[in-house]
Amino acid sequence: MKQEFKQSILDALANPNLTGALGNFSVAYRAGRAKAYEGVDFEALRDQIAEIKSSASSQFDVLAERFSQAAEAQGTKVFRTNDPQAVKDYILRLAQDRGVKRIAKSKSMATEEIHLNKHLEKAGIDVQETDLGEWIIQLAGQTPSHMVMPAIHMTKEEVADVFSNKVEDGQKPDIPKLVKFARGKLRPMFLSAEMGISGANIAVAETGSIVIVTNEGNARLVTTLPKIHVAIVGLEKLVEHFQDIAPILIALPKSATAQLLTSYVSIISGPVPNTDGSAKELHVILMDNRRNEMSHDPRFKQALQCIRCASCLNVCPVFRLVGGHVFGKVYTGGIGTILTAWFSALKESDEIQSLCIQCGNCKDVCPGKIDIPDLILELRRRLAVEQGQPLIQKAIFSVVNNRRLFHTMMRAASIGQKPFAKQGFIRHLPLFLSNMTENRSLPAIADVPFRDRIKQIEQPKCTEKAAFYGGCLIDFAYPGMGESVVKVLNKAGIEVIFPEGQTCCGAPARYSGAYEVAAQNGADNIKALLGEDVDYIVSACPTCTVALKHDFIANLESVGRTEELPAARRLAEKVVDFSTLASQLVEQGRLKFKAGIEPMKFTYHDSCHFKRTLHADQTPRKLMKQAGYEVVEMEEADMCCGMGGSYSIKLPEISAPILERKLVNIEKTGVPLLLIDCPGCVMQIGGGLDKRASNIKVEHTAQRLAECLE
Amino acid sequence: MNAILESSQVFESFRTRAEAVSAQVERVATSELALELIISKLHLEGVRDEAHCYAVWAECPMIGTPEKKRLEAAVPGLKFDVTRELAADAKVGVSQMDWALANTGTLVQRADEVDRRLVSTLPLLHIALVATAALLPDLPSVLARIDPAKSKYFSFITGPSRTADIERVLTIGVHGPERLLIVLVDDLEVTA
Ligand code: SF4
Ligand code: SF4
Numbered sequence: 001m002k003q004e005f006k007q008s009i010l011d012a013l014a015n016p017n018l019t020g021a022l023g024n025f026s027v028a029y030r031a032g033r034a035k036a037y038e039g040v041d042f043e044a045l046r047d048q049i050a051e052i053k054s055s056a057s058s059q060f061d062v063l064a065e066r067f068s069q070a071a072e073a074q075g076t077k078v079f080r081t082n083d084p085q086a087v088k089d090y091i092l093r094l095a096q097d098r099g100v101k102r103i104a105k106s107k108s109m110a111t112e113e114i115h116l117n118k119h120l121e122k123a124g125i126d127v128q129e130t131d132l133g134e135w136i137i138q139l140a141g142q143t144p145s146h147m148v149m150p151a152i153h154m155t156k157e158e159v160a161d162v163f164s165n166k167v168e169d170g171q172k173p174d175i176p177k178l179v180k181f182a183r184g185k186l187r188p189m190f191l192s193a194e195m196g197i198s199g200a201n202i203a204v205a206e207t208g209s210i211v212i213v214t215n216e217g218n219a220r221l222v223t224t225l226p227k228i229h230v231a232i233v234g235l236e237k238l239v240e241h242f243q244d245i246a247p248i249l250i251a252l253p254k255s256a257t258a259q260l261l262t263s264y265v266s267i268i269s270g271p272v273p274n275t276d277g278s279a280k281e282l283h284v285i286l287m288d289n290r291r292n293e294m295s296h297d298p299r300f301k302q303a304l305q306c307i308r309c310a311s312c313l314n315v316c317p318v319f320r321l322v323g324g325h326v327f328g329k330v331y332t333g334g335i336g337t338i339l340t341a342w343f344s345a346l347k348e349s350d351e352i353q354s355l356c357i358q359c360g361n362c363k364d365v366c367p368g369k370i371d372i373p374d375l376i377l378e379l380r381r382r383l384a385v386e387q388g389q390p391l392i393q394k395a396i397f398s399v400v401n402n403r404r405l406f407h408t409m410m411r412a413a414s415i416g417q418k419p420f421a422k423q424g425f426i427r428h429l430p431l432f433l434s435n436m437t438e439n440r441s442l443p444a445i446a447d448v449p450f451r452d453r454i455k456q457i458e459q460p461k462c463t464e465k466a467a468f469y470g471g472c473l474i475d476f477a478y479p480g481m482g483e484s485v486v487k488v489l490n491k492a493g494i495e496v497i498f499p500e501g502q503t504c505c506g507a508p509a510r511y512s513g514a515y516e517v518a519a520q521n522g523a524d525n526i527k528a529l530l531g532e533d534v535d536y537i538v539s540a541c542p543t544c545t546v547a548l549k550h551d552f553i554a555n556l557e558s559v560g561r562t563e564e565l566p567a568a569r570r571l572a573e574k575v576v577d578f579s580t581l582a583s584q585l586v587e588q589g590r591l592k593f594k595a596g597i598e599p600m601k602f603t604y605h606d607s608c609h610f611k612r613t614l615h616a617d618q619t620p621r622k623l624m625k626q627a628g629y630e631v632v633e634m635e636e637a638d639m640c641c642g643m644g645g646s647y648s649i650k651l652p653e654i655s656a657p658i659l660e661r662k663l664v665n666i667e668k669t670g671v672p673l674l675l676i677d678c679p680g681c682v683m684q685i686g687g688g689l690d691k692r693a694s695n696i697k698v699e700h701t702a703q704r705l706a707e708c709l710e
Numbered sequence: 711m712n713a714i715l716e717s718s719q720v721f722e723s724f725r726t727r728a729e730a731v732s733a734q735v736e737r738v739a740t741s742e743l744a745l746e747l748i749i750s751k752l753h754l755e756g757v758r759d760e761a762h763c764y765a766v767w768a769e770c771p772m773i774g775t776p777e778k779k780r781l782e783a784a785v786p787g788l789k790f791d792v793t794r795e796l797a798a799d800a801k802v803g804v805s806q807m808d809w810a811l812a813n814t815g816t817l818v819q820r821a822d823e824v825d826r827r828l829v830s831t832l833p834l835l836h837i838a839l840v841a842t843a844a845l846l847p848d849l850p851s852v853l854a855r856i857d858p859a860k861s862k863y864f865s866f867i868t869g870p871s872r873t874a875d876i877e878r879v880l881t882i883g884v885h886g887p888e889r890l891l892i893v894l895v896d897d898l899e900v901t902a
């Protein structure tokens with residue numbers, strides 16, 4: 001990672017305005033969004049949007065042609081181009097031909113994308129942004145940090161300073177007054193501009209209509225007062241039918257600003273009369289800029305379902321810490337990373353793609369139903385292919401993939417750690433590794449890994465058998481969790497075996513973009529696990545479970561090893577996470593809770609993959625309630641803990657404050673026990689609590705459950 | 711459910727939603743009462759025949775020449791000849807809307823004629839008249855009724871102009887009206 005990029009992260013983190021404002025906003029947004037969607041079937045709605053947008057992007061050429069014909073039939077001039085430069089030239093030429101001296105603009109990300117203002121200003125045209133946020137950053141000489149709220153990174157004091165320095169002395173940091181001031185200063189701009197430029201939120205092919213939404217009302221003025229209106233529309237805004245407007249317009253305001261509907265929506269389908277009775281000159285520029293190419297990419301086509309609501313930014317644990325500018329100059333956040341890779345260049349996403357911790361929050365709320373984290377992984381993979389793996393990563397994988405070598409090294413580490421380990425934790429590491437233990441302790445490496453310990457467990461002989469997939473953390477750091485799994489399953493009359501051939505689940509390789517390595521990991525495991533004649537394959541680590549259930553298939557597919565897919569699918573069907581299996585066994589009456597369990601309060605942390613991929617989040621809560629425990633929910637229970645596999649090592653600066661917030665939320669519940677279904681989160685949160693000398697016990701659900709059963 | 715009960719529920723829903731976005735909602739039985747209400751409102755706002763004190767009223771189906779004459783007589787400073795200069799200077803703008811949407815508190819207007827947009831964008835107070843009978847349940851129901859081939863500019867208005875661009879603090883009245891008064895009129899016919 002380049003020093004410059006690291007520095008931009010550090011600067012953002014050191015800006016209390018930024019982290020404070022975004023942190024508070026993310027809490028308010030969550031509540032507001034939920035309220036706005038009350039009574040709406042969000043899943044059905046986004047299915048509809050995804051379908052509309054995906055069908056549109058399958059036929060951009062056809063729809064662009066239809067749009068042009070329909071719009072031109074009404075008197076609109078349509079210009080289609082792939083080239084951002086051609087867009088700029090077209091507008092400049094038009095402005096010069098018509099003697100335009102001033103342009104009033106309403107917000108348009110497409111114009112940001114091609115840096116239109118600069119081009120026009122260089123030619124001596126006065127370009128006036130009229131969206132309040134855009135005007136502020138235009139005056140401040142900055143770029144938008146958020147697609148919907150471009151100036152969200154600034155405080156009212158900063159805004160007052162900008163107004164005082166650039167417009168008129170003496171502005172006070174009083175928000176209503178600042179807004180009034182903007183109204184007063186911008187009104188003459190609308191009235192004197194000879195040309196209005198806008199974007200569009202939707203473009204309808206069958207009718208040649210564009211739909212523009214704004215809260216401030218500036219788009220209505222921009223499209224009404226100047227005699228010329230130019231709308232710049234990215235191809236991804238196209239939909240086929242007029243009725244397709246509805247679902248998008250229902251979701252967009254709710255997702256963007258938690259409103260039921262944006263204050264103003266204009267549907268424009270052709271030139272209307274100007275105030276002097278002449279007909280408006282209406283131009284629509286359909287801009288491609290690689291969107292068509294993107295629509296032919298089997299993976300990235302999905303990203304064209306974006307309706308630019310920015311909710312993916314609002315729920316992102318990383319965005320709310322570092323804000324938008326770390327991501328770049330135009331599109332920010334998770335989706336911004338993807339758009340930058342396409343609209344600018346793949347290599348421009350090289351650093352920013354590493355910001356994604358893969359928590360999946362954005363994917364859950366995206367009204368376009370885009371799997372953003374998956375597409376970011378795909379960027380990572382393509383970057384790895386294009387640029388090759390960093391040497392150090394290669395070295396790590398060669399160790400991880402060689403089981404024997406890995407074990408030997410882990411054992412050597414377990415001996416080497418002795419001076420640092422206390423009560424099962426390592427609190428400090430020497431020098432170059434020290435930032436790994438700066439904010440959390442690390443678990444000590446177990447003397448005897450689980451794969452050896454299980455041999456010592458006396459198990460009843462049962463007709464039903466389960467193969468246990470350990471994963472590295474349970475195997476080497478938390479063998480106790482594995483023992484609890486065995487204990488519980490034994491009670492239900494299931495014998496547990498540990499297939500020796502199992503190896504790394506491939507998540508580290510996959511999340512680094514090394515898909516060949518990950519696919520090979522998968523193939524080795526498929527062989528080892530399907531080689532056993534068992535009734536269940538169980539894992540107590542959600543990352544591993546997801547690998548076994550989903551990623552093995554995806555990895556093999558992406559490297560073209562299709563002949564191995566049937567086996568991968570057979571494996572996937574057999575795999576179950578521990579809590580889900582335990583809950584089934586309780587339902588079947590094969591597991592019974594002890595009588596007279598001391599009722600106890602606990603709080604539960606939702607691990608990202610456990611909740612958002614496996615959707616098993618309610619199961620452990622239910623199990624423990626059945627045992628007689630009482631759950632006290634923490635704030636943001638399903639917000640990432642900052643672990644993210646190697647993320648906490650690569651970006652400890654970001655991981656640490658994410659963890660910090662989690663720890664505060666846990667402590668606020670005032671309960672003595674925290675349960676989690678993921679050993680990775682146990683490592684991160686348990687280590688963090690240990691560093692704070694907290695008394696809260698952290699356990700895997702399996703460990704507590706084992707104590708509660710007859 | 712009987713039609714009267716149903717319509718009153720639809721109205722209540724509209725009122726709740728519109729008020730939630732800071733619009734003010736009145737309902738009157740007749741057009742006559744609506745005009746009286748507006749006259750008193752314009753007086754209250756200090757509309758008079760003086761710069762910065764005008765009111766502009768966009769051409770609308772519910773009033774003909776006799777009503778115009780009467781209104782002009784009752785409120786000096788009220789103008790039916792809407793120019794951009796007048797609208798930009800006016801305190802109040804009045805117009806009639808074609809539909810209202812119950813589940814969002816939205817008004818919908820065919821707004822090809824520029825005066826319809828001028829009076830609802832430039833003045834600080836916008837008074838919007840709409841037939842109670844033009845209440846529709848939601849967005850899809852109005853989209854099914856409007857024809858973009860016939861009207862090239864549709865305006866949807868939900869509450870007054872707003873922004874949250876500075877520190878995400880909701881502030882009313884940026885570029886458009888600061889206040890929106892909606893008057894639902896029971897004896898009006900649906901305009902479209
Ligand atoms: S997966 Fe999580 S970290 Fe990555 S972009 Fe989405 S919300 Fe942000
Ligand atoms: S990716 Fe999804 S959540 Fe993000 S801006 Fe686009 S539509 Fe909204």
